[in-house]
Amino acid sequence: MNVVSYGGGVNSTAMLIGLHERCEKVDLILFADTGGEKPHTYLHIGEMNLWLLDHGMPDIRYVRRVNRDGDVRSLEQDCIAGKMLPSIAYGFKACSIKYKRDPQDKFCNNYEPCMEIWGRGEKVVKFIGYDMDEPHRARIPEDGKYIYRYPLIEWGWGREECVEAIAQSGVSQPGKSACFYCPSSKKPE
Numbered sequence: 001m002n003v004v005s006y007g008g009g010v011n012s013t014a015m016l017i018g019l020h021e022r023c024e025k026v027d028l029i030l031f032a033d034t035g036g037e038k039p040h041t042y043l044h045i046g047e048m049n050l051w052l053l054d055h056g057m058p059d060i061r062y063v064r065r066v067n068r069d070g071d072v073r074s075l076e077q078d079c080i081a082g083k084m085l086p087s088i089a090y091g092f093k094a095c096s097i098k099y100k101r102d103p104q105d106k107f108c109n110n111y112e113p114c115m116e117i118w119g120r121g122e123k124v125v126k127f128i129g130y131d132m133d134e135p136h137r138a139r140i141p142e143d144g145k146y147i148y149r150y151p152l153i154e155w156g157w158g159r160e161e162c163v164e165a166i167a168q169s170g171v172s173q174p175g176k177s178a179c180f181y182c183p184s185s186k187k188p189e
Helices: 009-019 039-054 075-082 094-109 112-119 151-154 159-169
Strands: 001-003 028-032 061-062 126-128 146-149
Touching: 001 009, 001 061, 001 094, 009 146, 009 151, 009 159, 039 061, 061 094, 075 094, 094 112, 112 126, 151 159
Parallel strands: 001 028, 001 126, 028 061, 126 146
Antiparallel strands: none
């Protein structure tokens, strides 16, 4: 079972294109929606879904954070309710964990094909789109459920190669994938 963690940006888009070029099986593509992505990211996901379907790949499934009461909560809603900024403003990276990784893991924990694989004592392969320019991020240790793969690093693709792969595919270049209110945004963004 191969699951792609799709962020809607350059790296994860190039990764899907490269997986298709290499005939690597993709069973599930998950986009963890914080509820505050920039409009161009949502538009790009729609375009990418068309490309995926044209190339015999599964469509992108949206997952969101659900609180204990079963309510879907966006990062923005939680920031407003807590009268705080996103965690990165305080030097932490909890946004990605709480609103990206955890909703994807929760989906897989309740997704029958994943549960069957784990029930057999096997592991799910999770593809993550870190590129050659950021190998320091590719340090998630294998655990009881997942084997983590970083195809862009395996292929030697940095940002340039990712942009080129997207250009050759006919898909438009995605803009930066991030929340519109992210404190890490640069002034032009």
